[in-house]
Amino acid sequence: xxxxxxxxxxxxxxxxxxxxxxxxxxxxxxxxxxxxxxxxxxxxxxxxxxxxxxxxxxxxxxxxxxxxxxxxxxxxxxxxxxxxxxxxxxxxxxxxxxxxxxxxxxxxxxxxxxxxxxxxxxxxxxxxxxxxxxxxxxxxxxxxxxxxxxxxxxxxxxxxxxxxxxxxxxxxxxxxxxxxxxxxxxxx
Amino acid sequence: xxxxxxxxxxxxxxxxxxxxxxxxxxxxxxxxxxxxxxxxxxxxxxxxxxxxxxxxxxxxxxxxxxxxxxxxxxxxxxxxxxxxxxxxxxxxxxxxxxxxxxxxxxxxxxxxxxxxxxxxxxxxxxxxxxxxxxxxxxxxxxxxxxxxxxxxxxxxxxxxxxxxxxxxxxxxxxxxxxxxxxxxxxxxxxxxxxxxxxxxxxxxxxxxxxxxxxxxxxxxxxx
Numbered sequence: 424x425x426x427x428x429x430x431x432x433x434x435x436x437x438x439x440x441x442x443x444x445x446x447x448x449x450x451x452x453x454x455x456x457x458x459x460x461x462x463x464x465x466x467x468x469x470x471x472x473x474x475x476x477x478x479x480x481x482x483x484x485x486x487x488x489x490x491x492x493x494x495x496x497x498x499x500x501x502x503x504x505x506x507x508x509x510x511x512x513x514x515x516x517x518x519x520x521x522x523x524x525x526x527x528x529x530x531x532x533x534x535x536x537x538x539x540x541x542x543x544x545x546x547x548x549x550x551x552x553x554x555x556x557x558x559x560x561x562x563x564x565x566x567x568x569x570x571x572x573x574x575x576x577x578x579x580x581x582x583x584x585x586x587x588x589x590x591x592x593x594x595x596x597x598x599x600x601x602x603x604x605x606x607x608x609x610x611x
Numbered sequence: 612x613x614x615x616x617x618x619x620x621x622x623x624x625x626x627x628x629x630x631x632x633x634x635x636x637x638x639x640x641x642x643x644x645x646x647x648x649x650x651x652x653x654x655x656x657x658x659x660x661x662x663x664x665x666x667x668x669x670x671x672x673x674x675x676x677x678x679x680x681x682x683x684x685x686x687x688x689x690x691x692x693x694x695x696x697x698x699x700x701x702x703x704x705x706x707x708x709x710x711x712x713x714x715x716x717x718x719x720x721x722x723x724x725x726x727x728x729x730x731x732x733x734x735x736x737x738x739x740x741x742x743x744x745x746x747x748x749x750x751x752x753x754x755x756x757x758x759x760x761x762x763x764x765x766x767x768x769x770x771x772x773x774x775x776x777x778x779x780x781x782x783x784x785x786x787x788x789x790x791x792x793x794x795x796x797x798x799x800x801x802x803x804x805x806x807x808x809x810x811x812x813x814x815x816x817x818x819x820x821x822x823x824x825x826x827x828x829x830x831x832x833x834x
Contacts (some may be wrong), residue, residue: 449648457635457639460635461636465627465628466631489639493642497646503712508710508712515711582714583712586715
């Protein structure tokens, strides 16, 4: 079964509405739970992948995400938009993962020198230019660009997801685009 | 390069394997059990504010409402008005943080700073500094009562927070610590008859500050 990873939130929200699926999932509808995972996973996966740039890590984050969705499902209220709710939890998963990694690194002891450059494998990003572009942005701007462009959220949805005002989202997006355009202009 | 080109760039790469999705879908479907969605923000706000008001009045009544006998009507109006107004804002901020993706009308950090500053300014403006006679002897019982009230509020509030999903646990628990401390301030405002600004600033607001700090350290540990 091919799955389109470029599905945006408008597409997800249409036809049979994911909100309705979520409500059915809250009422223990097993088919709705499955359908929800099938429809939302590609977009959430892209959100994680674009930030960690490692497929295995992104898949782990996705699993953790669904576990948390399961635990937090009572906090979704019918009539409210689903996307900000989902992405706020996805964002929390990523932040926790980042903090956990940082703590682990603090306690790591280097026992041997690694080679200067690792051999290319499937875990590497498909195009290093994209990784470089993203890394060049401050974390808050990167997140806003990803939510707007990869996840296809509206400005209001991004504001709700990140807990800031719409004006702040606009400002971050504007700065991020400017920065990306400049960098791309230089590299082309 | 336009926005569509950017979108194209960021969504390149192999999509997620269908087998992985099916596995996750099966796991989630197998463990689906019915849940009741949380009530509206207004109901949660009412519960949170209700905890504040009920605890303040019950504890203060239990230790006697001496302050009411010595405060003037305007002092009561301003002091109690500000405390209850802050409680309403803190309740709202906490409720907003319990629901992922909820509209945030109140920034917790701003509320904490503005709220504490407003209390300090009002106390300095409204009460005289009567010196430090018996400062510690009179102060310790107030601090103790304030902290006990904050702990009771913190315990009840924990039960409420446990129903939500905290997207910023550190921020939420710190703010809840301050809110619990505000219960202590409220109880002391109803009970303590000492109208010395220094006493109120140190021993009454001190309870709120300690509760906030306690919340901050608990949030770090819990995280």
